[in-house]
Amino acid sequence: VRGRETRNTEKTMRDIGSGRRWLAARITRLSAVLCTAVAAVTMVETAPAAAEPICTDHRVAVTVSEPVELAGSLCTPAGGAKTVQLLVAGGTYNRSYWMWPGRSYAAAATDAGFATFAIDRLNTGTSSHIDPTAANLTANAEGLHQTIDWLRTRHGFTTVVLAGHSLGSYTVLRHIDLYPRDADAVIVSGISSWAQSGAVDVSLDGGSGLPATLSGIETLRHRS
Numbered sequence: 001v002r003g004r005e006t007r008n009t010e011k012t013m014r015d016i017g018s019g020r021r022w023l024a025a026r027i028t029r030l031s032a033v034l035c036t037a038v039a040a041v042t043m044v045e046t047a048p049a050a051a052e053p054i055c056t057d058h059r060v061a062v063t064v065s066e067p068v069e070l071a072g073s074l075c076t077p078a079g080g081a082k083t084v085q086l087l088v089a090g091g092t093y094n095r096s097y098w099m100w101p102g103r104s105y106a107a108a109a110t111d112a113g114f115a116t117f118a119i120d121r122l123n124t125g126t127s128s129h130i131d132p133t134a135a136n137l138t139a140n141a142e143g144l145h146q147t148i149d150w151l152r153t154r155h156g157f158t159t160v161v162l163a164g165h166s167l168g169s170y171t172v173l174r175h176i177d178l179y180p181r182d183a184d185a186v187i188v189s190g191i192s193s194w195a196q197s198g199a200v201d202v203s204l205d206g207g208s209g210l211p212a213t214l215s216g217i218e219t220l221r222h223r224s
Contacts, residue, residue, distance in 0.1 A: 051078030051079075052078065053075045053076060053077050053078060053107075053110040054075070054076050054078065055073055055074065055075040055076075056073070056074050057071070057072070057073050057074075058071070058072055058073075058074055058117075059071050059072075060072065060119075060143075060146070060147050060150050062142070062143045062146040062147065063142075063146070064122070064130075064134070064139040064140075064142050064143055065130070065131075065134040065139060066130065066134075068122065068127070068128035068130060068143070069127060069128050070119050070120065070121075070122070070127045070128070070143050070147060071095070071119065071120045071125055071126040071127045072095060072117050072118055072119035072120065072147075073095055073099060073106075073116075073117070073118050074115065074116070074117045074155070075099075075106055075110050075115060075116045075117075075118075076110070076115040077110050077111075077113055077114075077115065079113075081113060081114055081115040081157075082156075082157060082158045082159060083113075083114055083115065083157065083158070083159040083160075083161065084114065084115040084116065084117055084151055084155070084157040084159070084160055084161070085109055085114050085115070085116045085117070085160075085161045085162075085163050085187075086117050086119070086144065086147060086148065086151065086160060086161065086162050086163065086183075087105070087106065087116055087117065087118040087119065087163050087164075087168075088119060088121065088140075088144070088162070088163065088164040088165070088168030088169075088171050088172055089118070089120075089121070089124075089165055089166075089167075089168050090165045090166030090167045090168050090169075090190060091166055091167035093124075093165075094120045094121075094124045094125030095118035095119055095120050095125055096125075097118075097165065098116065098118040099118055106118055114161075115157065117147070117151060119147065121135075121140050121143075121167075121168070121171065122135040122139060122140055122143065123135045137170060137171055137174040138174060138178070140171045140174070141171055141172075141174040141175035141177075141178050141179075142178070144162065144171065144172070144175045144182075145175060145178065145179050145182055148160050148162075148182050148183060159184045159185075160182075160183050160184055161183065161184060161185045161186070161187065162175065162176075162183040162185070162186045162187070163186075163187040163188075163189075164186075164187070164188050164189070164190075165189050165190040166189075166190035166191060168190075169188035169189060169190055169191045170191065172186060172188055173188065
């Protein structure tokens, strides 16, 4: 009887020892899994955020009916850009129209690889304020012409896109009338959802134009 009890006791001890070794192995594996998970979470939490665009304010000296200055904000993707969009706001807005906090047009453009230069038209924002009768479409268009030259020569942009909204679009179109080969491309919005292609083509000095919905361009994309 004592022999059987001894053997049973030894078997029980072996079982306990095996159980402890199994439990220790499980704890080791679980610890490894937890450490891996913590490391993964740490990597996610400490991953660097995407670089923000670099934005600087400028005053561009131009001459219209008199010497004036156009104020604007230049935003460039962290990786740089060769193409800039010159943004001209509508009649009751200044450059902040394009740069509203949050998801703005300028933010979307820089995310897509464009630089943007949003300006205050004459007599708006912090641009020069002159006799209102002199701050007409022609004067503003002349200011755009000189600003495009400034963007090319001072900042080295090889491609300039003019983008206007509402009154800014009419300013852009007046600029095209005066300087049809100045900008490389034009975007107009807030003036009509329908346009006679023949009239647009004449305004673009033989270039082609059509509504954005028919252009085949689905998203704003650019990477140069």
